[in-house]
Amino acid sequence: MTAPAAWRPVLAPAVRLRHDRVREVDLLVLPERVVVLRGTAGAVLRLCDGDRDLGTIVAELTERFPGAPVDTEVPAFLDRMHEEGWLR
């Protein structure tokens, strides 16, 4: 699917997003599983609060990371997270 701009992504109830101070990485934690988030993946997922829609998330990140291919990469990334069942 291609994520619609009105989608308001939010983490699935079983999923916790947290920073791991020991390993200095962001993690998604689920029962029996840890997903290690690389780069700015954690920063992107922190915006997925169920209030912001996709358009807002992309706009905020574009402002924060000028020149980065936010509008192509971020929707594709969130799409993948949705397919995994970690985002709703």
Place this chain on the structure above:
Amino acid sequence: MTAQPPDTVTAQPPDTATAQPPDAAIAQPPDAAPAHPRPWALLAELTHGCPLHCPYCSNPLQLVRRSRELTCQEWDRVLRQAAELGVVHTHLSGGEPLLRRDLEPIVASAASAGLYTQLVTSGVGLDEARLTALTGAGLHSVQLSVQHADPGASDRIAGHRSFAAKERAAALVREAGLPLGVNVVLHRDNLDALDALIELAISWGADRIELANTQFYGWALRNRAALLPTRDQLARARESVARWREKLGRRTELVWVLPDYFEGVAKPCMGGWGAVSLTVAPDGTVLPCPAAAALPGLDPPNVRDHPLEWIWDHSAAFNRYRGQEWMAEPCRSCSRRAEDFGGCRCQAYALTGDAARTDPACALSPDHGLIRSLTGPAPAAEPPPAGYIYRGYGRG
């Protein structure tokens, strides 16, 4: 800049059942910095007391008495130390952890330390009030065991009328909105009911179904003749799992813990000794694997004497089979040594009397005949089982 693909890492070894030691199928954790990679998971065995009497019980032959159990305050300290050490998941297990009247404050300690907290239970004793209190204390998820899809058979295998309680527990967990895992230890008596077991777990609302073939040490080794499946049973079960995986897609995760007696390859036990996780027994003994209490001369450390970080980094027990230095041939020069870590130390000890030998489950082991004679094309029949030797608390 942005979103790089996150690596998915199943850092969780204790694929722990209430009743079965962890085992297999673990991906390696990502590159970690410190001297020894930090542990991801802590299995907290809160008590060895249990209403069930499963013939494959994974608790050691010598059980810890209730009077020797760590107090709630001691668990609070251990769980905080674990979080500081880098532990992300804790599995509150047993025995039956619900037998601890102070389970709620223990859950609160774990959750407030930042640990993802899972209750591993038989379901016996989980009523609405208890679950509400546990959820209020911060519980994140529940793993529930079931012995068979048929209520009578499940009760017979468990040695206790428990099926109805399990069914109720599953419904309560779903109503509370917590993720539910269903764990089944597989053996001769229930492998043919695999389809019905998967259907049952789905009807209970499981997000994850763990199908754990029996690992034969401790109590399960005593019942091996009655529990060991046939090759045909396993072949049918594998086909069944493949069919279900295709059908379920990502809706429900189906985990198949390999029957190592039949694979010819050793399981990467615990993801390596002292590499991914640790177990704290009811009396505070800390072990690299829940079955390791049986190893002679291990002299395992105790949280009553040492901080968890010292135990992980410096204790002799945690360094004993760490890495590859301890390996003898054929492991030492084997290309698979970084994948299976020589297999399971507890199984090597249980079958050969020497925990440093290659796991006899491996076809390259000089002791492989010990297993092959039971599972080869023409297995030498062990004496026909007269029924289970049931596990009993106080009988260990």
